[in-house]
Amino acid sequence: MPELPEVEGVVRDLAPLMEGRTIKQLSVSDTVVTSKSAGKETIIKGKTVEDFLHDMEQMQIQRIVRRSKYIYFHLQKHNQPHLLVSHLGMTGAWFVVESPDEITEEKFRKHAHIFLEMEDGGLLIYSDIRRFGEMRLLQSEEDFPPLLEMAPEPFSEVALEHFLTLAESAKYKGKPIKEVIMDGKVISGCGNIYATEALFHMSIHPGRKTERISRKRKIQLFEEIVRVLQESIDAGGSTISDYRSVNGNAGTMQNRLHMYGKKVCTACGKPTRSIQIAGRSSVYCPACQK
Numbered sequence: 001m002p003e004l005p006e007v008e009g010v011v012r013d014l015a016p017l018m019e020g021r022t023i024k025q026l027s028v029s030d031t032v033v034t035s036k037s038a039g040k041e042t043i044i045k046g047k048t049v050e051d052f053l054h055d056m057e058q059m060q061i062q063r064i065v066r067r068s069k070y071i072y073f074h075l076q077k078h079n080q081p082h083l084l085v086s087h088l089g090m091t092g093a094w095f096v097v098e099s100p101d102e103i104t105e106e107k108f109r110k111h112a113h114i115f116l117e118m119e120d121g122g123l124l125i126y127s128d129i130r131r132f133g134e135m136r137l138l139q140s141e142e143d144f145p146p147l148l149e150m151a152p153e154p155f156s157e158v159a160l161e162h163f164l165t166l167a168e169s170a171k172y173k174g175k176p177i178k179e180v181i182m183d184g185k186v187i188s189g190c191g192n193i194y195a196t197e198a199l200f201h202m203s204i205h206p207g208r209k210t211e212r213i214s215r216k217r218k219i220q221l222f223e224e225i226v227r228v229l230q231e232s233i234d235a236g237g238s239t240i241s242d243y244r245s246v247n248g249n250a251g252t253m254q255n256r257l258h259m260y261g262k263k264v265c266t267a268c269g270k271p272t273r274s275i276q277i278a279g280r281s282s283v284y285c286p287a288c289q290k
């Protein structure tokens, strides 16, 4: 599943290619049309296919930015601002191409679902193999309250204070630390991969109660999360399964992971263990992490 560094990679690829361009018209796959008309919310959320296609026409793409694990397309039409919020789900990917044949991997070509034809020629295509991705066309963030509840960006100056305040609050202090750092209201964009890595580097057991970690160690853990996220951004993200950047490239962070997906501890050589925390499998080393 794409996490913050992978989404950052997509945005850095997309922005220089797409900013300033205007959408002429759109189309969607038969799969989306069929499942939307059966009443499902496949990819396009909160709008019918007809309304989505109509409303997106003639939008100019002003800016493309990342917010947590979302891609924000800041759009404008008739001098009115709009916001297209894209979440890649498990297997979503954006491709900038002249024709769909240019998507080299068959699985992404076969599962191309949304086609944005640009006024100056060329296509912006959204593919999604498992179709867990989401796209929402809003006036602004205020139209979709969960976006307003997200923690500040982890690289912002206020993120640490926000994390400490919540981690020490009655709601969170009794919970396992891994559950707390993976909660998007506490820290933005720290998913299973980077939570697993940061806890391993800090020798903290993922199930340890948050209140049993000193403030000093909490600060170090937060700094470690930020460091791991930055390392992954620099490495182009990790390609665990079906993440692809806009030009179809894979990242290399998976070669730098020390605990996520490991059967044997990379520090001490003992077998790792896996437990369920908040519904997610959590790999750790029982010898190194207490």
Ligand SMILES: [Zn+2]
Residues within 6 Å of the ligand: 265, 266, 267, 268, 269, 270, 285, 286, 287, 288, 289
């Ligand atoms: Zn170990």
